[in-house]
Amino acid sequence: MKNLKTLYQFELKKIFGRKITWITVGIMLILTATTVCSQLLGTYYIDREKVDSNYAIFQRSRTYEKALSGRPVDQRLLEEMWDAYGKIPAASEHYAGTKEYWTYAFPYSAIFGFVTNACDMDAAEALNREPDETELYAGRQDMLEDLWNSAYLTEGEKEYWRQQELSVETPFVYAYKEGWWMLLDGLYTIGIMTLLTIAICLSGVFPVERARKTDQLIFSSRYGKRTLYLAKILAGISFAAGISLLYTAAAAILALAVYGCDGFGAALQLIYPDYSGSISVGQAVLISYGLLLAAAVLAGAFVMVLSEILKNAVGTLAVISGVIILSMFVNIPVHLRVLAQIWNYLPSVFLSLWNIFDCRLVPFAGTYLTNTQFVPVLYLGMVGLLLTAGFKIYQRY
Amino acid sequence: MDGGINKMELSIDRVSKQYRNKIAVDRVSLRLQTGVYGLLGANGAGKTTLMRMICGILKPTSGTIAFNHMDVSTEEYRAVLGYLPQDFGYYPEFKGTDFLLYMAALKGLTKQQARQKVLEMLELVSLENDGKRKIKTYSGGMKQRLGIAQALLNDPKLLVLDEPTAGLDPKERVRFRNLIGELGKSRIVLLSTHIVSDIEHIADTVLMMKDGQMIWQGKWEGGAEDLEDFYLRQFEEEGRGRI
Numbered sequence: 001m002k003n004l005k006t007l008y009q010f011e012l013k014k015i016f017g018r019k020i021t022w023i024t025v026g027i028m029l030i031l032t033a034t035t036v037c038s039q040l041l042g043t044y045y046i047d048r049e050k051v052d053s054n055y056a057i058f059q060r061s062r063t064y065e066k067a068l069s070g071r072p073v074d075q076r077l078l079e080e081m082w083d084a085y086g087k088i089p090a091a092s093e094h095y096a097g098t099k100e101y102w103t104y105a106f107p108y109s110a111i112f113g114f115v116t117n118a119c120d121m122d123a124a125e126a127l128n129r130e131p132d133e134t135e136l137y138a139g140r141q142d143m144l145e146d147l148w149n150s151a152y153l154t155e156g157e158k159e160y161w162r163q164q165e166l167s168v169e170t171p172f173v174y175a176y177k178e179g180w181w182m183l184l185d186g187l188y189t190i191g192i193m194t195l196l197t198i199a200i201c202l203s204g205v206f207p208v209e210r211a212r213k214t215d216q217l218i219f220s221s222r223y224g225k226r227t228l229y230l231a232k233i234l235a236g237i238s239f240a241a242g243i244s245l246l247y248t249a250a251a252a253i254l255a256l257a258v259y260g261c262d263g264f265g266a267a268l269q270l271i272y273p274d275y276s277g278s279i280s281v282g283q284a285v286l287i288s289y290g291l292l293l294a295a296a297v298l299a300g301a302f303v304m305v306l307s308e309i310l311k312n313a314v315g316t317l318a319v320i321s322g323v324i325i326l327s328m329f330v331n332i333p334v335h336l337r338v339l340a341q342i343w344n345y346l347p348s349v350f351l352s353l354w355n356i357f358d359c360r361l362v363p364f365a366g367t368y369l370t371n372t373q374f375v376p377v378l379y380l381g382m383v384g385l386l387l388t389a390g391f392k393i394y395q396r397y
Numbered sequence: 398m399d400g401g402i403n404k405m406e407l408s409i410d411r412v413s414k415q416y417r418n419k420i421a422v423d424r425v426s427l428r429l430q431t432g433v434y435g436l437l438g439a440n441g442a443g444k445t446t447l448m449r450m451i452c453g454i455l456k457p458t459s460g461t462i463a464f465n466h467m468d469v470s471t472e473e474y475r476a477v478l479g480y481l482p483q484d485f486g487y488y489p490e491f492k493g494t495d496f497l498l499y500m501a502a503l504k505g506l507t508k509q510q511a512r513q514k515v516l517e518m519l520e521l522v523s524l525e526n527d528g529k530r531k532i533k534t535y536s537g538g539m540k541q542r543l544g545i546a547q548a549l550l551n552d553p554k555l556l557v558l559d560e561p562t563a564g565l566d567p568k569e570r571v572r573f574r575n576l577i578g579e580l581g582k583s584r585i586v587l588l589s590t591h592i593v594s595d596i597e598h599i600a601d602t603v604l605m606m607k608d609g610q611m612i613w614q615g616k617w618e619g620g621a622e623d624l625e626d627f628y629l630r631q632f633e634e635e636g637r638g639r640i
Contacts, residue, residue: 003506003507017490212486212487212488213486216482219454220453221475223504223505225475
């Protein structure tokens with residue numbers, strides 16, 4: 001299309017020419033940094049007594065976790081952990097408040113955390129169990145079966161995951177992976193910040209022409225009705241994608257610089273035992289942030305088309321903010337399986353480790369699609385539908 | 398496109414625009430050929446609505462508009478159109494040159510053509526030394542001149558000017574009045590204004606609207622009667638002499 005590139009560049013110039021864009025992106029970058037580094041800020045208290053700064057505790061934890069890296073979570077390691085935790089006086093009200101915990105048990109706290117998560121136990125229950133590698137991994141299988149039942153999976157879905165589980169190698173090899181974990185942990189917050197930035201900066205792309213009374217010049221010009229629509233959409237979508245990549249890059253650079261790049265290949269189950277399938281923590285980060293990119297593109301298209309329907313930037317921003325806030329509080333009961341699953345595909349809900357790697361599947365052509373396979377197709381399909389509808393509305397201006 | 402001066406024709410056939418309970422333009426039919434057409438009418442007479450329909454911004458409720466058989470809804474039609482709205486906006490973050498380059502891209506000019514034409518237009522409207530300044534620093538008159546420049550960028554065959562001299566100082570007003578007269582020699586210029594003397598000086602044909610209808614059209618020969626008096630008389634004689 002003639003002049004599309006030039007018009008696209010001008011539309012980008014309009015987006016970046018607004019002060020609100022720079023202010024929003026600046027604030028969100030600060031919040032991204034805070035999200036990634038939140039674990040290091042402040043002081044650690046137990047029973048209102050200062051233990052140490054969070055940064056000092058992180059440094060100690062990192063040293064211990066690195067010492068455990070490369071070791072399989074097997075009978076030997078479980079026994080070491082058991083011995084260490086056994087030194088905590090049984091009578092103590094809070095085991096983490098004892099000197100013995102910090103001296104002997106703390107170096108194994110990462111393994112202890114994995115055990116409690118993998119078998120869905122609380123700390124007291126874990127402390128009363130004998131160390132047993134077979135029991136640990138069997139306990140994880142039981143936990144998975146319980147999880148699948150509570151998620152109302154069909155027998156076919158359960159069988160799918162049982163087959164996936166066969167590819168999971170046990171015992172898991174422990175690895176220090178804090179940098180990657182911080183990225184997964186911060187995904188939800190970074191996702192919300194991305195969606196808000198897109199809503200704030202793109203809600204005016206179409207309505208601003210009417211507000212500034214430039215619409216008359218545009219619609220009476222040769223390429224104002226077709227090429228310009230495409231140029232605006234491309235500029236908005238590039239901006240949305242760029243914002244998600246910018247926040248991803250900022251979070252990744254900071255997280256990996258502060259916490260280190262170690263543990264890319266560690267099994268995802270070390271931090272998320274609920275998942276069945278052979279995937280590493282690093283791969284999970286790449287998939288998750290790839291989905292953030294897809295969600296950003298969808299959000300960009302949705303914001304622009306909604307603003308074209310409402311012909312109002314503030315109204316659009318109010319609707320998007322309302323949806324984001326609503327999605328933070330509304331939780332569809334899990335027994336309403338289809339509704340709950342659809343609700344979880346909402347970008348403001350979906351962008352979290354537990355939803356991306358959810359066990360609920362989508363049946364397709366005699367097989368099943370996981371969320372990581374289905375959602376990108378769903379989002380891109382919706383982008384296509386939205387843009388087509390938006391074009392029709394724009395033509396009827 | 399047929400660029401022959403004599404073959405140029407804007408055909409407006411029984412065009413109406415109806416809003417919920419108001420008819421803004423009521424069955425207007427016109428055939429405009431090369432020359433300057435001055436459109437007169439009180440506020441709310443339907444001048445701007447008619448002009449917006451001629452520019453493809455508003456869709457008529459009924460009737461057709463075509464330039465040399467090109468329908469108003471086509472890109473080809475808009476390619477030969479230049480429009481200066483009565484109250485148009487701009488991008489405050491853009492410099493004058495950026496704004497014109499943007500409008501040139503919208504009008505289909507290549508980058509090279511655009512750069513050359515923008516310089517020409519800035520000079521034409523005496524903004525050659527202000528092109529690098531942001532539009533938000535421009536005075537009202539400068540913005541109006543920038544608006545005139547954008548309307549002329551694509552060398553339009555059909556030029557629609559809604560209150561083109563509003564905001565201009567008297568000297569600039571006379572200059573632009575003469576420019577419009579020159580432009581009318583080789584294209585169709587339809588201009589609307591409240592300043593009757595502007596039309597008296599440059600319009601070959603006078604069009605008068607009232608309540609959405611065209612109440613008078615014809616060559617203004619001048620003679621003993623002043624156009625302003627004639628214009629006021631037409632509005633007093635409601636219903637008489639409607640075409």
